[in-house]
Amino acid sequence: MCNNCNSDEMINNFVDEEIDLSPLKPVIEKYGQVKGSLINILQATQDIYGYLPLRALNYVADNTPNKKSTIYGVATFYTQFRLKPIGKFLILQCQGTACHVNGSKEVSQAICEELKIKPGDTTTDGLFTIEDVNCLGCCSLAPVMMINGEAYGNLTPSEAVNIIRNLAKEADK
Numbered sequence: 545m546c547n548n549c550n551s552d553e554m555i556n557n558f559v560d561e562e563i564d565l566s567p568l569k570p571v572i573e574k575y576g577q578v579k580g581s582l583i584n585i586l587q588a589t590q591d592i593y594g595y596l597p598l599r600a601l602n603y604v605a606d607n608t609p610n611k612k613s614t615i616y617g618v619a620t621f622y623t624q625f626r627l628k629p630i631g632k633f634l635i636l637q638c639q640g641t642a643c644h645v646n647g648s649k650e651v652s653q654a655i656c657e658e659l660k661i662k663p664g665d666t667t668t669d670g671l672f673t674i675e676d677v678n679c680l681g682c683c684s685l686a687p688v689m690m691i692n693g694e695a696y697g698n699l700t701p702s703e704a705v706n707i708i709r710n711l712a713k714e715a716d717k
């Protein structure tokens with residue numbers, strides 16, 4: 545991690561948009577003064593907003609002993625943290641070994657072609673975000689994807705595309 549990073553330069557990594565900071569208050573109350581708890585705070589922040597918004601990071605800096613440069617550094621260093629807003633549906637595509645040998649690559653390719661984005665991106669309508677993950681913990685169902693916490697297993701490329709089309713239809717109603 546970069547210890548000499550200038551927080552003014554790092555600010556460009558984050559999205560500055562209007563957010564409701566009230567859900568963050570209990571997190572700060574719980575962890576704010578606990579030494580070594582920055583990762584927990586950032587994980588809880590991401591659980592609330594789906595990513596790490598700049599205003600939330602600044603709120604953490606203002607209400608804990610952590611400096612902005614440290615917070616920005618941790619947020620950008622760990623791949624578990626998202627720096628951009630996610631879509632309504634977060635698709636976690638498993639690329640772990642069990643899924644890989646059972647065709648996750650083809651499933652992923654079909655999903656990316658359907659949505660015209662690559663892993664890490666969000667569709668322009670804000671509906672879908674795709675992320676690759678290493679194991680979703682249900683290898684017996686390989687290949688698996690998880691959408692907003694629900695696991696879909698034994699997928700074929702066309703099944704995965706159908707699931708996504710159905711979600712898009714539902715969202716359109």
Ligand code: FES
Pocket residue numbers: 638639640641642643644678679680681682683684686687688
């Ligand atoms: S490898 Fe995909 S769920 Fe474990």
